[in-house]
Amino acid sequence: MTQLNLLNDQGAEIPLARSTAASFFKGGKGDLKKSNLTSPSLIVFTILLLLIFRLTNVQAQENLLTLEEAIRTGLENNFSVKIANNDQDIAANNFSRGNAGMLPNLDLLAARDFGIQNSESDFFNGNEQNISGGRSNSINASAVVSWTIFNGTRMFVTYDRLNEIQQASNLDAQATVENLVADIASAYYTVILEQELLTVIQSALELSDIRKQLAKTQYEVGRTSKLEYLAAQADYNADTSSLISQRQQMYNARVDLNTLLARSPDTEFSVPDQIDANLELRLIGLKETMLSANPQLLRARQEENIAYLTTRELKADRLPIIDITGRYDHVTQESEAGFLLYGQSNNFAYGVTARWNLFNGFNRNRVIQNAQIAMETQQYATQDLRLQLEAGLEKTFINYTNSIQLIELETENEAIAQERAEIALERYRLGNTNSLELREAQRIAVAASGRLLDAVYSTKIAEIELMRLSGKLASSNY
Missing domain, CATH: 2.20.200 (Outer membrane efflux proteins (OEP))
Structure with a gap:
């Protein structure tokens, strides 16, 4: 797995440690050469593996899907955006003086x-x-x-209400776009995560294969028991099973992204091998932006205006x-x-x-009272939505800051686990330790690499959600 990078506000890269599992395979092959276990079949296998990797890498560059391209494709093809655009067109058509009753x-x-x-x-x-x-x-x-x-100024109030409905429809379309961008970005980085986890597991499997070959050779020359060889083979099979499961996870993530882009689920594409995260977001600025730009909150305020204008329309019916x-x-x-x-x-x-209707059984008063109650209800709904958005912003920001701290911690843990695994492999090659110690070092290294990937991924997902809540996701660099 290649190096992961984080970006600060100035665009400078903060390097993270390389995957422990990938380093395992690299160091393991060097140790294997030192032990004079390089058989012709193993050399042929290595050459084939390198050729396959190079061909795969070339093909991946040709089918590389950038996040910008994914978002552009999704906005062009996704059906939810098309439906929102149609609703927006209907609201624009309805906003007319004729529909308000002003024309003859x-x-x-x-x-x-x-x-x-x-x-x-x-x-x-x-x-x-x-x-x-x-x-x-x-x-x-x-x-x-x-x-x-x-007609008691009703036509003018109706015209204003139709204008508010059009603006509300625009906000609905904006919210649909931002939600889709957030979903696409999350799915895109999920594919990267699953791809990198697959690389970690593949590296672990390669190390298990080296260990199995060492155990087999040592068993054949009488330096270890058959139990040691069987244990290595069992661990190799377990890692193979993990690899199969991870391939399924990666395939599912790719299908989910293709679905969001409204294209065939089996469309082939490749993604980069790094996740760039902004580590400089501030809660105060995000909250201020959310209160002024979040489309859901603005939509709720539009509903308040619509409810108020509806009440004015009904009151206008009291006039001739x-x-x-x-x-x-x-x-x-x-x-x-x-x-x-x-x-x-x-x-x-x-x-x-x-x-001029002077009396209709108090029905007009009843309808006006209901409209006033509905307006008050919408005000409560707006206040409740604001509290929910603020709570969601607070929790997401805490997750964001904790993930950044975990990146620093897991980077150190990954480096320690890598060094420990290299030492364990060398000791195992020299016969100074058993397979249990090597397996435990391998497990810790793989887990550390996975936690580091999860920390970077969690930071990015939290960043995406913070940008969505603040209402700036569609206008940002995503």
Whole structure:
């Protein structure tokens, strides 16, 4: 496993110790040469291993997926972002003066009727009129315009409420983007973690293989018992089982990341072998930024405004409504029966209509009271959300600072465990110790490497969550 690095605010790298397990394999192979156990098959195996590593490394560079590329792909393809964008477009379309009731309505009506009439008529002067199959038709066309010019200022309040809804939709989209960026970044670094843990376990397995070969050779020349050789073989099998499990963990992490990027789960890619973490975050600055930029908190405040404007809309219903209307009618009639053979008229009318509901069984008061209660409830919800966000920020920051301390501690522990393992391997090669001591040193070294990786990973995940809570994740360098 290659070197892990941390970054401070100035961008300077703080180096961490190399993996103990990787150093095991390196030192172990040197000791193996000194012991004259380099058989031709082992040399061939080593050459093949180096060739495979080089080919794999070249292919990995070609399929390297950077975090920036992963986030860009996720924002372009992820379905949650597309849904949020569609909701944002709907809210933008709804924010209009026409939807608020400020603009007039214009209706055009047209009709044409046909008829056949049979009639018999006797008049006072003695005349008679008998018509059979008399045809008639009429054309009616109208244009009607109506415009509410006053409804207790409700239309203006509605327009403001639609604006608040649009802004709330924008905040929803922002929150969706930030949550997705956080999920992608976490999944991305999880892949790196699982990859590095796999390297540690692979190095441990390689060391176990060296130990097994040493035990086998020593058993064949009579320097140790068969029990020692069987124990080495059993430990080798146990490490192989751990390697298989870790491969599964790594595969699952890669599938999770591909899913977030909305692409095929089996898409091949590689990731870097280091995790860069910012060690200079400050709680006070994060809290101030969270209160002013967290999209969830801003969304809750928007809901307060929406509830307030809803109450004002309902109160506006207590006032009268005034409409102005205009109408133009065109009528044409033709008939072969009756007194009028042809007629045409054009009419224009206009007027003002006022209506005012004075009593509706106290229902209006009830609705207004419920709206005021809902507004108060939303205020409580905003206060509760703020407390939850502050608590989450505090706990995450404590985890962040503790992880940084663990990095310093585990770096030292990893170096100590590495030195101890090297000494144990040398003593085992010389026959001055047994396999139990070597196995214990190996286990401690692998555990130290794993804890160091977990500390770096936990620091990064805490950093991502702190940036998300502060509302600056989408606008940061992620």
